Amino acid sequence: MRAFLSKILFRVNIVAALFLLLSYVSVFVSPQLFWPIALLGLAYPFLLLINLAFIVLWLVNWEKQFSLSFLAIALGYTFFFRIIQIHLPWNSAKKPNTHEAFKVLSFNVRLFNIYNSASNKNDGYEIIKFTERESPDIICFQEFYTRQKGKYSEAELFKHLPKNKYHHVKYTFSKKGVSNFGIATFSKYPIVSRGEVPFKNTYNACIYSDLKINDDTIRVYNNHLQSVRFLRQNYDFIDTLKIEYNSRNFIGFLDITYRLMQAYLKRAQQTDIIAAHIKLSPYPVIVCGDFNDSPVSYTYQKIHYNLYDAFMESGTGFGNTYLGKFPSFRIDYILHSKTLTSHNYRSPKLELSDHYPVVCTISAK
Secondary structure (H helix, E strand, O other): OHHHHHHHHHHHHHHHHHHHHHHHHHOOOOHHHHHHHHHHHHOHHHHHHHHHHHHHHHHHOOOOOHHHHHHHHHHOHHHHHHHEEOOOHHHHOOOOOOOOOEEEEEEEOHHHHOOOOOOOOOHHHHHHHHHHHHOOOEEEEEEEEEEOOOOOEHHHHOOOOOOOOOEEEEEEEEEEOOEEEEEEEEEOOOEEEEEEOOOOOOOOEEEEEEEEEOOEEEEEEEEEOOOOOOOHHHHHHHHHOOOOOOHHHHHHHHHHHHHHHHHHHHHHHHHHHHHHHHHOOOOOEEEEEEOOOOOOOHHHHHHHOOEEEHHHHHOOEEOOOEOOOOOOOOOEEEEEEOOEEEEEEEOOOOOOOOEOOEEEEEEEO
16 A cells, blocks of 8 residues: 555656656746746746645655655756855845945836725825835836826825935836826936837836946946736635636636736747847846736846845845735846846835835846
């Protein structure tokens, strides 16, 4: 009986190891070619845990089958460090080696929570107060919101982000009455040039700002890529899902699958456009924003190519930045050219939005 059970478990182990290996492959395959493989990249943390569990199981029973999952994990060890970083205290808090370092903040502020009546109505101003306390030199806001006058007007916001300290560029992708919705980049350094990386048929956006920092020019990209756009009914379905076949479950699965497919297809298009634009940049770059995708994804792999990840350079712990139920992973990033170096990466666990902010200090090497 034990031998039979061992054979069954090993076959399951083979499937788990194969899926883990395919999750590595998923980062190189555009969802426009075959979108379902992207789901394996999204599932990487769970596949990793399953394979770790198999290693423990086989070792406890002194079985040599542990080598299968061990080898599968070892082949993709670099992906592990995209999820979790272990820096010794004297390395994770290392200080910039020049006085020319500057602090960067990227934060999806969820429209300052203006439509989330169930949350603290002061969350929006708590976000501004947090930004004021951090006093970053460069700010990249996603899901930014302003009104023409009154609460959250530019005049009100600039009481905390004064114009004599921040030059700013804003791209508004939607208007509703007196309200503006979009992304915004604020800089204490002069913006010598600015522009938009255009997407088609979407409310998402990418802007860039060329900043004069001392004697150098650095291009800062601020991105908000395609989200899955789950509705409340989708989250309710996930919460109440039972593993049984019925028409409700079938329709719920179809709706979620369709939304995932549309998101992956649109995000892949946006990713290719951004990556091509970055490649042509005449200046070193800093790439910030909400990618709406995990570190084991085509989006991250394509944009991250030939860049450093601030979390991997100087972060510590599990790098989740999204508070929502799905996916609760790292989907907000600060990337930068290899001619720059990052220090003191942090993601303060502030429950003021459905994202945590990400902060780091950057300097020239």
